[in-house]
Amino acid sequence: MQNRHGIRLFLIRALLALMAIIMLLPMVQTFLYSFSSIPEMKAYMKTRGNRDEAEWMDAHLSPHMFSLGQYEQILIKDNTVLQYFINSVIYAAAILAGQALVLPAMAFGLSKFRFRGRETLFFLILMLMLLPFQVTMVPNVLTLRFVGLLNTVWAVILPMVFAPFYIFLLRQYMIALPDELLEASSIDGAGPFRSFLWIVLPVCRPVLGAAAALSFAEAWNLVEQPLTYLSQKPDLMPLSTVFNQLAGENTGFEFAGAGLYILPALLVYLFFQQDILSGIQLTEMK
Amino acid sequence: MYKKMRLAWPFILPGLAGLTLFYFIPFVGGIWYSVTDGSFENRFVGFENYATVWQNQMFQLGLRNTMELSLICAPLLFLLSFVLASLLHRIRPAGTFFRSSVLMPYLMPSSAVLIIWLLWFDYGGPVNHLLSLLGVQRINWLLGSELRVPVVLLFLWKNLGFCVIVFLSALQSIPESLYEYATLEGASFRRQTFSITLPLVVPSAFLVAILSFVSAFRIFKEVYFIGGPYPEEPLYTLQNYMNNMYGKLNYQNVTTAAYIFAAIVFVLFGILFFSQRHALRRLNGEE
Numbered sequence: 001m002q003n004r005h006g007i008r009l010f011l012i013r014a015l016l017a018l019m020a021i022i023m024l025l026p027m028v029q030t031f032l033y034s035f036s037s038i039p040e041m042k043a044y045m046k047t048r049g050n051r052d053e054a055e056w057m058d059a060h061l062s063p064h065m066f067s068l069g070q071y072e073q074i075l076i077k078d079n080t081v082l083q084y085f086i087n088s089v090i091y092a093a094a095i096l097a098g099q100a101l102v103l104p105a106m107a108f109g110l111s112k113f114r115f116r117g118r119e120t121l122f123f124l125i126l127m128l129m130l131l132p133f134q135v136t137m138v139p140n141v142l143t144l145r146f147v148g149l150l151n152t153v154w155a156v157i158l159p160m161v162f163a164p165f166y167i168f169l170l171r172q173y174m175i176a177l178p179d180e181l182l183e184a185s186s187i188d189g190a191g192p193f194r195s196f197l198w199i200v201l202p203v204c205r206p207v208l209g210a211a212a213a214l215s216f217a218e219a220w221n222l223v224e225q226p227l228t229y230l231s232q233k234p235d236l237m238p239l240s241t242v243f244n245q246l247a248g249e250n251t252g253f254e255f256a257g258a259g260l261y262i263l264p265a266l267l268v269y270l271f272f273q274q275d276i277l278s279g280i281q282l283t284e285m286k
Numbered sequence: 287m288y289k290k291m292r293l294a295w296p297f298i299l300p301g302l303a304g305l306t307l308f309y310f311i312p313f314v315g316g317i318w319y320s321v322t323d324g325s326f327e328n329r330f331v332g333f334e335n336y337a338t339v340w341q342n343q344m345f346q347l348g349l350r351n352t353m354e355l356s357l358i359c360a361p362l363l364f365l366l367s368f369v370l371a372s373l374l375h376r377i378r379p380a381g382t383f384f385r386s387s388v389l390m391p392y393l394m395p396s397s398a399v400l401i402i403w404l405l406w407f408d409y410g411g412p413v414n415h416l417l418s419l420l421g422v423q424r425i426n427w428l429l430g431s432e433l434r435v436p437v438v439l440l441f442l443w444k445n446l447g448f449c450v451i452v453f454l455s456a457l458q459s460i461p462e463s464l465y466e467y468a469t470l471e472g473a474s475f476r477r478q479t480f481s482i483t484l485p486l487v488v489p490s491a492f493l494v495a496i497l498s499f500v501s502a503f504r505i506f507k508e509v510y511f512i513g514g515p516y517p518e519e520p521l522y523t524l525q526n527y528m529n530n531m532y533g534k535l536n537y538q539n540v541t542t543a544a545y546i547f548a549a550i551v552f553v554l555f556g557i558l559f560f561s562q563r564h565a566l567r568r569l570n571g572e573e
Contacts (some may be wrong), residue, residue, distance in 0.1 A: 012373050019370065023443065026399045035353075048408045053424070057410040106301030113294035121302070130496065130555055132503035134525050135548040138540040139312030141532065142319070158330075162304035192293050200337045213393060220493075221395040227515070228529060232312055233523050240397035244514050245402045249323040258398035269393040276393075280448075281455035 029061065034070055036063030036260035038063075038252035041070065045250045070256030081257045084239035088261070090158055091226075091238050092219040098161030099215055103201060104208065107170035108196050112182060122171070128164040141228060155229035160219065166211045172276050173207040173279070175198065181183055210279025211273035220265055319541040335542040345543055347519065348527035353550075354432065355505050355523065359441050360498040367446055367494060371453035372483075376457070378561045385454070389447035390418040400511040404428070407436045433513060441508045445501045449494045456490030457483065485569040492562040497553065 033041065040063065047057050074081040109124055128136070140159055144150040149158065181203070185195045201208070221240050230236050239261055246254040288294065310387035323331045339345050370388060375383050391399075406413050407427035414424045427436055460482065468478050513521040515529075524547055531540045 010419065011376060012376055016370075016373055016377070016384045016522065020384050023387045023391055023447075026402045026443070027394060028403050030398065040372075045405075047410065048405065049428075050410045051426075052410075055410055056415055057405075057408060057412075059415060070423045102301045102304060105297040109294045109301075110299030113288045113291070113297070115291035115294050124310070125305070128305070130500055130551070131548060132500070132551060134503075134528055135544045135551070136309060136313060136507075138528065138532065138537065138544045139316030140308060141504050142316065142537065143308065158304070159308040162301060162308055164305070164309070167301065171393075192288055192297070196297070202432075217393040221397055221507070223510055224504075225523065227510070228532065230531075231533065240395055241510075243397045243400055244511055247404055248514075254401050258401050261395055261398040265394050269390055273389075276389065277385065277451065280451050281458070 027266070030255055030262060032062045034255040035066050035068070036255075037065060037067035037069045037188060038073060040064060040067075041255060042250060042252040045252070045254075055061060070253040071260075073253045074260065081239065081242075081253070081260070083235075084242050085260060087236060088220060088222075088238035088240060090153065091222060092216055094153075094157045095160045096212060096215060098157065099163065099166060100212075102161060103163075103166050103211075104170055104201065104204070107167050107174055107195070108200055110167070111115075111171045111174040112179075112192075112200075113267050125167055126166045137224065137228055144229060151230055151232045151236075152185050156222065156225045156238075160225065163215070163218075166215055168203070169211050169214075169279075170207060173204060179196045206275045207279040209272045209275030213276055216268050218267060220261075228244045236264055293406075296435075302479065305324040315539045319537050322538065324536070324538045328539055334548065335538050339539050339542045339546065342539075344522070344527050344530070345539075347522050348524040348543075349547070349550075351520065351522055352503070352505075352547075355438070355509075356499060356502040358434075359438055359502040359505060360495070362438070363442060363445055363449055363498040363502065364491075364495055366442065367449035367453055368491070369530055370446070370450045371457055372479075374450070375457040385451070388450050391444050392447035394444070396440060396508065397511060399443075400440065403436060404512065405441050416559070428512075430518065433518060433521055437512050437521065439507045440512065441502070441505055444508075445498075449497060452490055452494055453487065456487045460486050472539055485566075488562065488566050488569060492558065495562075496555065499551075499558070503551065524531070 011153070036044075044058065047055075110118060110125075136159075141150060144155045144159075149155050177200070181199060182195050185199050190198070222238050223241055226237050226241055239257070242256065243254070243261075246257055305435055320335055321330060321332060322328045323334070368406050374384060374388075377384075405411055408414070409424060409426055409428070413427065418424055425432055427433065464482050465478060468482060472480070506523050509517055509521045509526075517523075517526065524543065528543055531543070
């Protein structure tokens with residue numbers, strides 16, 4: 001009995017380990033390949049698309065010779081990748097800053113104030129959250145064109161600042177906070193503003209971290225929005241929309257580009273990992 | 287807590303203004319476009335656009351592909367995340383490393399991973415190599431309807447983590463003592479799953495089902511990564527149709543297509559909602 005239990009646990013662990021390898025391998029391999037020299041990578045990528053039944057691509061994990069050539073190319077010699085990368089940074093930073101100003105306050109308003117229409121408003125936000133991007137995209141284009149923001153960076157940034165999902169996430173967390181917390185501070189004479197800044201926000205740290213990390217991930221992987229809102233401005237595109245083209249062109253430095261792009265996301269993940277796990281677990285997601 | 291509406295305004299107003307400007311007004315205002323003909327006089331044409339778009343072949347192709355891809359992705363996402371969450375739950379409290387590696391891709395830009403992905407699924411690439419070692423004929427993944435396989439797998443790779451964590455947190459909120467009691471009474475693992483685990487995770491399962499569909503409708507991302515801006519027929523999604531119409535400045539057709547899609551999405555969520563209520567009632571009734 002004890003032995004069978006042990007075998008089963010071992011099998012579960014083996015399955016999970018296999019899953020972990022599949023999950024992590026793309027990142028690991030991207031980083032490893034980014035340290036091979038440009039000629040080596042070019043030659044390797046040329047072996048793609050070979051329909052010869054007898055041949056295989058050379059399957060290797062690490063570069064044959066360590067080289068910083070790819071990074072030198074994209075960071076110093078040729079700045080196209082860097083330019084797109086900077087665009088991505090601008091979008092992500094502006095979106096997150098905007099969200100930080102607007103969304104926690106809104107979630108607080110929707111959770112700790114009682115007013116007519118609160119439930120209706122929250123229901124509408126839920127509906128918006130469920131709508132696929134395609135549905136709001138077109139009407140959005142029309143509004144953006146009307147206010148003259150289409151084909152500017154604001155067209156990508158502004159709609160994302162009011163992303164309904166994060167209002168939902170934060171509100172569900174805040175609504176579970178005990179009222180006594182705020183009552184105590186209002187007895188001490190603090191108004192809603194001071195209570196919000198000094199009590200609610202610090203208490204919400206995990207979910208704020210989770211929301212920031214999730215939102216960063218979304219803003220770092222933008223595709224639909226720039227493709228539609230910036231269709232006339234290819235030089236304003238974020239790096240995320242360019243990889244498909246890079247992969248096709250066989251420039252030899254595509255892996256350094258990908259590695260450069262994964263790195264910030266990796267740092268954000270490592271920094272906020274615990275917040276994401278506990279933020280999701282503590283939020284009443286029903 | 288605070289009862290005066292006056293106090294709520296400063297908190298709500300900025301967000302509400304943005305939501306109104308960028309979501310509510312466009313959504314309601316777009317209806318106007320879908321019922322006019324876009325000519326100089328901009329006549330009211332009722333449901334004429336809807337009839338035209340509905341019969342358009344490219345729209346039908348895009349809608350069919352979008353629905354097919356979503357109906358492949360969402361159930362797969364749901365089932366896989368339930369299986370992984372149960373496995374992770376069984377080795378608790380260990381497994382921190384597994385938990386964080388399954389969540390990691392959710393935070394990673396899949397746009398950057400696509401280069402590796404294309405390499406893996408190359409005709410002479412590692413996936414085919416593995417298959418041939420198992421004695422299976424090589425498949426040309428990057429052509430025709432096989433293209434859907436790497437697209438769906440990239441989608442699953444990216445989106446699995448979040449659903450797993452939501453499921454896992456539901457499983458962890460079930461009190462341990464219930465299982466201990468059931469084990470003492472001699473209930474098998476399967477019996478425990480059906481009588482304890484399932485009824486208690488139904489609400490979270492519903493949430494995961496919704497999340498699966500919400501993210502499955504975003505599959506255009508993966509389609510664009512692997513198929514490029516002008517994908518082959520098996521990958522031509524609704525978004526491609528809309529981008530195309532939008533490029534031709536045909537706002538009538540784009541908005542119309544958007545509302546048809548919205549109607550379908552809401553019907554689908556309606557069905558999900560009612561099946562959740564049904565499932566809850568049945569599970570509770572059995573006890």
